[in-house]
Amino acid sequence: MINIDWKPDKNLNKPLYIQIVEYFKEKINGGEWQVGFMIPTQRELAKIFNVNRSTIVSAIDELKAEGILEGKGKGGTKIVNNVSPLLSNIQPDWKSYIDEGIHIPNVKTIKKINTLEFREDYIRLSTGEPSSELFPKEDMKIILNEVAKDMDNLGYESPSGTMYLRQQVSNYLKTIGIYASPGSILIVSGALQAMQLISMGLLQKGSTVLLENPSYMYSLQIFQSLDMRRSGIPMDNEGVMANLIPDYIKKHVPSILYTIPNFQNPTSIVMSEKRRKELIKVCQKEKLPIIEDDVYRELWIDAPPPDPIKSIDTNGLVLYVGSVSKTLCPGLRIGWIVGPEPVIERLGDIKMQTDYGSSSLSQLTVGKWLETGLYENHLKEIRSQLTIRRDVTINALNRYFKDIATWEIPSGGYYVWITLKYKIGMYKLFDEACKMGILLYPGYIYDANFNNSLRISFSYAPIEELEEGLLKLSLLIKELVRR
């Protein structure tokens, strides 16, 4: 795919189609666009450049005449030549490099969501991050002023994290029942990096990861990208069904279990206290380590969730993962892993080789939020805002979705997991919703079994768009049911 962030200038004294021809040549000549890659369709180009279709036709004809583009119809138009014919066979075959790299690319629907999520004109019922309305702008200013005052240098820090932030995180963890010294805490660039480091540092290729089904898409992706197998265990309303684990272990010989015990992504299920005890007991017996992804813990609406599994882990069985991405803002890219020191040291070693540690500026900023108590205050505020958003969403669902779907009311977190009463093509629904300007996460990106479900996030879109989006979506679904 080619990205175009330019438009021809209608005020210039030069025909638009010539401007476009020159733009193409510059891109291809500079090597930014490579031989063999497809260009967008004429219709797409007309939209991107904001010109008539006929202008595009003229430009493409010219480029074809010069031997720069080739092809048409279903196969599309592709770049065939460099502007200078002498250079035409000099380019490295980047396409084969891309196809053959170690890392497996993101799947198509996810890529599409990722691209569209940066478009302002969509109603984003998809996005799992706090709305800009929830961003604590004034407090962040206060914190940044503190940061500016205290900052003597921003040198390379220990790749495992600054001692200052690790100490602050250690203090914070005590408030949720986890006693961890700074040496057993690794600072990471978000929970996703935690999964990446754990996968690279502790698991072998072909290892099996046990996890809830459905589970967080990007964690799934990381395991998949690094050639891990995944085996999904069903959940009931108390969380993952721990009693099934011994059977899964016999069948799949897993290396680790991955769980999101609080306001699970995407189902919003909270694991009960009883289930947590059952889970740790069975995993202890089987010596199966646990990754506890607890990034939603603080986002409770009705009542605080049970203590972390880590808090009842007396054997270093649990790698506990937390972050400020869901509570404060994702852009700081700060999270943490708590675990046995040799494990933390090993992961820190890979972290060093991956990015030489997380941004010191971000670390200092998060440390200040924790130390000053402004973080605790902000959590109260975000909880009350999420309560409003959850209630608006459930009301809208009651009004528009009662006949066509079922759902549980989430007691915290960001998501409502909706299951349709009728079988409609979910790929179709996703595509049609996109066309209407509504983004959502269809169930099939989690697992083929959830082809009749979808995840709605109430954390991101402005409140009026939540309502509007759900209304439009319900009409679309009813329309698809009718067809």
Place this chain on the structure above:
Amino acid sequence: MINIDWKPDKNLNKPLYIQIVEYFKEKINGGEWQVGFMIPTQRELAKIFNVNRSTIVSAIDELKAEGILEGKGKGGTKIVNNVSPLLSNIQPDWKSYIDEGIHIPNVKTIKKINTLEFREDYIRLSTGEPSSELFPKEDMKIILNEVAKDMDNLGYESPSGTMYLRQQVSNYLKTIGIYASPGSILIVSGALQAMQLISMGLLQKGSTVLLENPSYMYSLQIFQSLDMRRSGIPMDNEGVMANLIPDYIKKHVPSILYTIPNFQNPTSIVMSEKRRKELIKVCQKEKLPIIEDDVYRELWIDAPPPDPIKSIDTNGLVLYVGSVSKTLCPGLRIGWIVGPEPVIERLGDIKMQTDYGSSSLSQLTVGKWLETGLYENHLKEIRSQLTIRRDVTINALNRYFKDIATWEIPSGGYYVWITLKYKIGMYKLFDEACKMGILLYPGYIYDANFNNSLRISFSYAPIEELEEGLLKLSLLIKELVRR
């Protein structure tokens, strides 16, 4: 290895050895320290806890009597049991997880340097980062105030980088002869992450990377960790010997060439303009892509270096890598890759799966530095400071090293590459220097062929320590020659 960040309290009404026993139990019981791992020697423990050796002996005897520790003498003392006997065989075998992960750990000397580099009491002739004396504290305050004013949200950004920073980098690149649109720029968390992404996204396991010999240790490490082969090409005083490349291609069938053309790490050699042209010509002919690691470019002392290889690349052959880590501060963790758009898109896709993008706060901060022109001002300042540091270093070498070593005077960058006239054991030198409190990079970490060389950085240590460190080091070397 076990980390200890605690000391017994001499004011407490409890014997020190009992405090130590309780500390060990707490660590082991909580799972932070695992069965099978070694504890430090008695001498080390005495130092760490700041107590007499006899106190350590009492504590260890007690722990052995309780069946928690085992062993002594050469094999060392290790943790054998959990405090609660019932739990003893519940722990997962983390050691085997660590040993069998995909990623290959850092080699021993490098690990030692990494650990010691965070100790304040060493003279660090090793560290390749700007001294805190060079940190632009006042201007950073101005910038952070601007950042605080402008900041509306710190949400997830495009994983490829914020459009704002990519535009600023695009503008900056023009000043060094590179014309790249924002779409062909990927923001990364430092140049090291660039290498990681390129390796994971474009190279197959077992691929061969051609590079200068010697070359940047951490890039070497990344290639090695991801199972790439490396093949080093010799350099002369104009840079890597491009005329040898066709032979190397025949022999090793490399996938890519990695070069640091300016103030090369560790040799400080600058590739001549003629050699750059020769290099691009031969790589074009062989269709061999180039990674141009140009993080030292702006740190010229005597005269600006020739234009980047990327500036004479008309075919998208070169992936150009830059960063502010060496010029401004490493703690922001911001760098960039410039390349053909499909390549950038692929790398952005992996970046997304790795850490979901670099810190937005850091990106905004670096964007402001570039936009306001304060970056350009700061570069002038750092150049004049580096001139002083280079001159002090060369003067000290002339005084102390004339009889025992040779070197070229660097025309920029951070390093002097010193080759000893006499064969002494370099492992010995490294260890003895460590004991004297001096850190340096021995040549053997780059390649066994450079067992008689060492890299001295003049960027980091306070100026008086540069002098002192070099004097002491020269005395040590003379002593080792005499032995």
